Amino acid sequence: MIRRSVGTRRPPSPRRLRPVRRRWPLVLLAVPIVAWAAIRVDDDSKPTAALSPTTSTVASGSTLVAFDAPVGTRITGPRCWMVVIDESSSMATADEVGSRADAVRATGEFLAAYGLADDRLGVTWFADSADVTPPEVATGSVDGRAGPLGLGSGTRISNALSTTLQSMEPSCGSAQRVIVLVSDGQAPDDAEFRAIGALITSAGRSVHLHLIAMNGGQAFEPARLFWEDSALGIDSITTVSSFGSDEVAAAVAGILTLETGQQVASR
Numbered sequence: 001m002i003r004r005s006v007g008t009r010r011p012p013s014p015r016r017l018r019p020v021r022r023r024w025p026l027v028l029l030a031v032p033i034v035a036w037a038a039i040r041v042d043d044d045s046k047p048t049a050a051l052s053p054t055t056s057t058v059a060s061g062s063t064l065v066a067f068d069a070p071v072g073t074r075i076t077g078p079r080c081w082m083v084v085i086d087e088s089s090s091m092a093t094a095d096e097v098g099s100r101a102d103a104v105r106a107t108g109e110f111l112a113a114y115g116l117a118d119d120r121l122g123v124t125w126f127a128d129s130a131d132v133t134p135p136e137v138a139t140g141s142v143d144g145r146a147g148p149l150g151l152g153s154g155t156r157i158s159n160a161l162s163t164t165l166q167s168m169e170p171s172c173g174s175a176q177r178v179i180v181l182v183s184d185g186q187a188p189d190d191a192e193f194r195a196i197g198a199l200i201t202s203a204g205r206s207v208h209l210h211l212i213a214m215n216g217g218q219a220f221e222p223a224r225l226f227w228e229d230s231a232l233g234i235d236s237i238t239t240v241s242s243f244g245s246d247e248v249a250a251a252v253a254g255i256l257t258l259e260t261g262q263q264v265a266s267r
Contacts, residue, residue, distance in 0.1 A: 065103045065248060065252075065266070066249065066267050067249070067264055067266055068264070068265045070262035071262060073261075074116065076176070077116070078119050078120070078173075079116075079120075080120040083123045083179075084124040085123065085182045089153040091182075097245065099245040102248075106249065110256065117137070122135035126163075127155065134168070136171070155184075158192055158195035176259075177206060178259055179208070179209050182214075183211070183213065183214065185223035186220075197232060200234075201233065209234050210234070210235050211236070211237045212238050235258065
């Protein structure tokens with residue numbers, strides 16, 4: 001059961017925006033991948049419905065962000081990744097060690113070592129405004145440094161997603177677009193939630209969207225119903241209690257597993 005804080009306004013449901021049909025690729029229904037089945041489950045270990053996002057939780061700790069060599073054969077085509085990182089005041093304060101930036105670097109190194117030649121990776125840092133490094137062929141030297149000063153202190157996810165999607169158009173080619181959003185999922189008002197929902201639903205299956213949700217101090221809970229609504233079409237949601245390196249690494253490893261069909265583990 002999801003509890004909502006007293007006095008917290010519930011975000012508008014994406015169902016009010018417009019109905020969206022899910023168009024899962026048939027290959028996902030045909031290939032019995034044990035690793036996927038193990039990840040796409042709720043906290044009670046029961047399989048998640050096909051139209052619902054994966055929601056999982058990883059334990060806290062403090063290890064360097066790194067990934068082991070994947071187990072199994074890559075069964076998916078090239079992926080064009082954008083990591084979209086919330087740098088609002090609360091999120092920046094929660095990541096004093098810089099594990100999110102380090103996770104971008106580690107992902108670039110992983111794709112360079114074990115990915116496909118056309119795998120690409122870029123990063124967006126955002127608050128009120130957004131700073132975008134468009135996706136490029138992963139070489140292991142992707143600049144994952146925190147975004148520049150002057151982005152503001154608010155949380156404009158819709159602007160960040162819009163800017164990110166625009167940067168992917170000339171850069172991704174035929175590669176499947178994948179966005180990993182790292183945020184507590186909060187928005188300043190209902191209009192912003194509606195804008196977020198409209199962007200995501202209009203993108204449809206042309207973009208796979210994964211959310212790494214900061215839930216320290218229950219920060220994600222007021223927005224949970226919005227993001228977990230199956231009408232929104234999120235591919236997976238992983239909650240973390242902190243931006244400790246091991247939590248972030250485990251969350252990214254789970255997404256790499258989903259998008260490659262291989263078993264990827266953090267270390």
